[in-house]
Amino acid sequence: MDRTLEGVLTEISNLIGREYVITDPTRLATYGSDGFTLEHRLPAAVVLPGDAEEVSAVVRRLSEAGQPFLARGAGTSLSGGAIAMNGAVIIHLSRLSRIVSIDLENAVVECEPGVVNRTISQRVAGLGYFYAPDPSSGQACTVGGNVAENAGGPHCLKYGVTGSHVLMVEAVLADGEKVRLGHLGAYPDPVDFLGLLVGSEGTFGIITRVWVRILAKPKTRRTVMALFDHVRDASQAVSAIISAGVIPASMEMMDQLAISAVEQGAYRVGYPLDVAAVLLIEVDGPPIEVEASMQTVEAILAKFHPRSIRMPASEAERELWWANRKTAFGAMGFLSPRYYVQDGVIPRSRLPEVLEQIAQIAERYRIRVANVFHAGDGNLHPLLLYDDRDPDEVSRVTQAGSEVLRVCVDMGGSITGEHGVGLEKLEEMRLQFDPHELAAQRALKASFDPKALLNPGKVLPRECASP
């Protein structure tokens, strides 16, 4: 059955209410991009279903009509995952934002996909629990988006990324069928379908409910800040700490340009503006363990010529340090109209080399690059600053970004740690996977989505005529 889009949208209006179907071009324009601003595409329409049943009904209609579509959470994706390609319809899940249940006995929270990441921790904090995955966008990004991107965060060094905390999901498949993947038991399924869905960037199905594991809050938590005059010293300290067998909850680094931005932002720490790098390290766990780890960490830091090492004077100060770190991307607005953030991963030990190469690339393409990264797991976030009104700079920045990723792959790393491939890194997929591997991935996608309707134009690069 092939129906016109207009007809389908009328049917959907009748189902979910007219006010929840947007077709007005001015309003659609606000959905033109997400956190990735190099691309801007108008969706054919935006629909906002109110619950999982409505999502399923909407998907069924769209699928029958052969109309492509995609899910959107908070639109904080940094790889253009939530941008509608090929005139797709956006299914915005912001109305599915209820926490359904909190089961303390099994330490499981059941929630709808539009629940904001941080809300979970806020709701269980009083009960002595927390939700470990803490992307820096946690105040806004949604649990559904986190599962789709397998999001990480500063504290995932010790606790693992989103996938390690999702027990079960309910998802609507490309034809509208609702399925449950995973279960609430302690062991994974023999065939890990849930694992396939996690990190599939909305190309396999639309997640309509998520069951996540929450953890008891660690007894103690200590943060230390070290300032360095050379980036090399800071990155060597990171490797040394891990080699010493300490696994901090998080280990974050910012360079001078990044510091100059966050120090203008909402949370000012008072970093000296002439330091080359700051390292924030947090250790948590039982008091004795934390004490011992902290001593090791401090001893190692001292070996790498820090300008100073500091502890926060209060819990409020500790929170301020982390809030400051978490606003690093947004604070780029003080330095430049736009930024393009890369997300390469490298073996930790190659950090100093890679940072030097990035600096060279920046110089070659005449752009400014600020570095903020999850140093502990080698996940780099070079922020390439540009002005979108300057077409030449836009093209230089795109090329520089691609070169940075090539460096990461050459070093034995990967093109993305946590932000996903989206539409941004399509071509770079070829750097990491050979044609056979890509073909296998395409076959998998086709088995989930034979009509290629779900989040079109993402993750998998088009087949080349001659591989």
Added chain:
Amino acid sequence: MLDTAVCVHCGLCLPSCPTYQETGMESASPRGRVVLLEAIARGEKPSKEGLRQLDECLDCRACEAVCPAHVPVGHRVDDFRRAHRNWISPSKGAKRVSRWLASPMGLRGFHWAVRQSQRPVLARLASRGLPLSLRRLSQGLPPNIPGPMSRITPRRQPSPGESPVGLFLGCVMDAVYAPTNAHTAELLEDTGALLSVPRSQRCCGALGFHSGDEAQAKRLAIANMEAFSEAETVVVNAAGCGAFLKEYESLFEGDLTWRARARDLASRVQDVHEYLSGHPLPPLEARPLKTSVVTIHDACHLAHAQGVRQPLRDLLQRAGYQVVEMMESDRCCGSAGTYNLSHPAMAERLKQRKVADVPAEVRGVATSNPGCMLQIQAGLKEAGRDLRVAHTVDWLWEAYHGSHA
């Protein structure tokens, strides 16, 4: 200072925006509004629906407080509104009301009108002619509005050379909640402050400014800067006025003299909670309080615009109250200046949302802006909940001076 940063489209502001929470739509979010404003700046002609959602911004500044780049979205929408009056054809009623309120005649008239509206016969007669939104709002009026507007006489007059603490009265505040001003004065004097209540002070100008009358706002600003030129500190108890007084500088672009004076005033303006929490209050009245469990609604122009949150909590606790927090206490209640008159539908939704968040176990709500007090009281009444909404200062005064409630 406000215009330095650019929106990087990070989306971190979305969940803080009341209209996004309510609709779930990007086009009713701060980031969406920036996109709309950028398109308009490029010369694109927005659709009616798009403009409507842009104009639904409450100017509550919640987004500004969380934006890592300090993008002043609320301010920008407001600037746009003032520059393009004709585009959004604001409700004429709301516009007239704010202009009239800001005039001395209007203030007296308003005071007269709200008092008359409480006489049973007249009230019924008068309310027939009023729009639904106003009728709803009048539900929130306190039961007995006193006759004369504030005639506060300080305990001691400043001698020449002494710098007093000036009390800013506010127009709606003084017309409807004159006792709150009297309580503020009394508590200030309790701390040992040498009080002055300049007669020449006027409405802060915010209402007129938001309805497009910049010239009037400037005149009022100048009058207030003159009136308080002697005061060491200017204490304000209405959140909206406080925020506006602190921003007078932006009214005088290019006028260095008045800009400097505006900056000087801003440096002396203090919210009443900031002031009181930094000064000693007398021992508590021993009598047990009838209403001892309260919740706080953080007024937008206090929490977001002035960053004052903790002092309210500290003060209430010091005064013996138990504070039970409501969810998202700093989400706008929908009152937002004259928003409840210009955008009744959204204001109504936000009011109901706010009322639903008021915890069951509390006996009262403390807040710090006349608009919020009216709005939340009206909402509670409609919901059949017998709770009192009062200014934090009123709750404090009752603890320190014996309750009449």
